[in-house]
Amino acid sequence: MEKSVGQLTAVPANERIDEKKTIARRKKRVQPIMLGSILPIVLIAVWEVLSRTGIFPAYQLPAPTAILATINGMFQDGTLFTHVGITTYRVFIGFLIGTVAAMVVGSIVGFYEKAEQLFDPLIQAFRSIPSLAWVPLFILWMGIGEPSKVTMIAVGVFFPVYLNIIGGIAGVDRKLIEVGRMYGLNNLQLIRRVILPAALPSFLTGVRSGLGLGWMFVVAAELMGASSGLGYLLVLGQNTLSPEIILSSIILFAIIGKLTDWILKIIETRTLHWQDGMVKS
Amino acid sequence: MSLELRNVGRTFNDKAAVRNISFTAQPGEIIGLLGTSGCGKSTVLRAISGLDDAYDGRIEFNGKAPGAVRNAIGFIFQEPRLMPWLTVLENVTFGLKGTRAEKESKGKTFLENVGLAGNENAYPKELSGGMAQRAAIARALVTSPEVLLLDEPFSALDAFTKMQLQDLLLDIWKTYQTTIVLVTHDIDEATYLCDRIITLRGQPGEMEREIAINEARPRTRGSGELAEYKKEILDSLDLNQPAAAEK
Ligand SMILES: Nc1ncnc2c1ncn2[C@@H]1O[C@H](COP(=O)(O)OP(=O)(O)OP(=O)(O)O)[C@@H](O)[C@H]1O
Ligand SMILES: [Mg+2]
Secondary structure, three states, rough: HHHHHHHHHHHHHHHHHHHHHHHHHHHHHHHHHHHHHHHHHHHHHHHHHHHHHHOOOOOOOHHHHHHHHHHHHHHHHHHHHHHHHHHHHHHHHHHHHHEEEEEEEHHHHHHHHHHHHHHHHHHHHHOOOHHHHHHHHHHHHHOHHHHHHHHHHHHHHHHHHHHHHHHHOOOOOOHHHHHHHOOOOOOOHHHHHHHHHHHHHHHHHHHHHHHHHHHHHHHHHHOOOOOHHHHHHHHHHOOHHHHHHHHHHHHHHHHHHHHHHHHHHHHHHHOOOOOOOOOOO | OEEEEEEEEEEEEEEEEEEEEEEEOOOHHHHHHEEOOOHHHHHHHHHOOOOOOOEEEEEEEEOOOOHHHHHHHHHHHHOOOOOOOOHHHHHHOOOOOOHHHHHHHHHHHHHOOOOOOOOOOOOHHOHHHHHHHHOOOOOOOOOOOEEEEOOOOOOOOHHHEEEHHHHHHHHHEEEEEEEEEEEEOOOOHHHHHHOOEEEEEEOOEEEEEEEOOOOEEEEEEEEHHHHHHHHHHHHHHHOOOHHHHOO
């Protein structure tokens, strides 16, 4: 009773305070962004000036505006979409295959002790091989077409997702499982209603770092041999002595890499809003 | 439901943790298990709950093993143990069966009972310790268990919330005539709530005494009668020696 009366009278005052607070909060959010962008802007300006005056020779480090012009040129003739599209497509397919495979193997190994004893040592052994070392073998087996590229990316994505699923399942609070058992859940219900949700944060962490690796591996895959894609642009730029193409590709990689991670982060924040001490970065 | 323990014991790695525990609880009786830390109270309670079936001796609910009647048992753990990804209402209805609407209306009723109306959609991280524990209590009660097992359910709470929840427990007990086994460290809590108090001692823990509290409810906290019982319990646990005189 008392409480509701107090709340009623407090509403208008609260609103005013809230308004002030939102402004203050917005300031708080904008300020670091402004502060953080000072240095990049200064650097880019200095770079532009140095390139224009010829202190940086254009055949080594073209001006930022020249890079933008290159990107714009690709945008105009449509090749931008081809390259970005095909690279994103490769990452996406590889990421999907790697994640699904990791989910299947990871869940089985995570849930069944026998499966763990059977599979885990082998997987751990494979893990200690730097994934890029597989590249020549995959090319030998599958040629330089799409399958070898996608496989490489999938292999890169697999391990972080797999490890995080295993870790997530192993880390489920035994106390919560007991609550489930106390309510008579069978094993399947226990997995669905307790273990999977509890392991979700760890799984999503794995998915995000898997995606990061996916972008790394697509570069390697496309460097090895491709006729399109951002990695191909890197090779093209090198062979035609055009640093502006290389830098354009790098910048595009940075942008879509960040963009996809941002999408995953939003998904993560949405699905894990219940978590105490919110998701970090 | 009646509960009977006969010579119940539990051994961990060849080391007895507790042994020879025998007592019965009539339907609607409140039994307190009291004893020093490590004497096996939680172990006994887990055996009664069916979560641990590696005990020795016999435990029977109306003649049946704990595993067979699990759906009739509610367990309130020492910690809230709420699922952090579920809202308060979803947590409370976790063990319920039936349609969504049925579950929700039942859940809401019980949230009201524990004084959490209006918090249905909050997540556990948004609750205070006492609120979370009350949600856990609602979750255990919503299935209308015939038997309620409580492992130091109020020990982490402040004195005031503790008293509120003790009275809430009595209200519910009055309504549902629940058979209750309450593990506690708190002698005042035991004398206030229980019909009978069983004290455990030693390592491995063994039954020391069984003390019936023949006081009509509602009882008055800190009354002279309860103080007498408290003294008796302290004596039985050897805590009234000069060394522990400050008690
Ligand atoms: N899973 C286990 N494995 C090995 N030993 C255990 C296990 N659980 C309990 N014990 C032992 O059994 C004994 C009794 O433990 P229990 O948790 O039942 O004590 P308790 O009376 O509940 O103590 P407290 O009041 O501190 O909660 C302790 O000596 C403990 O070390
Ligand atoms: Mg205990």
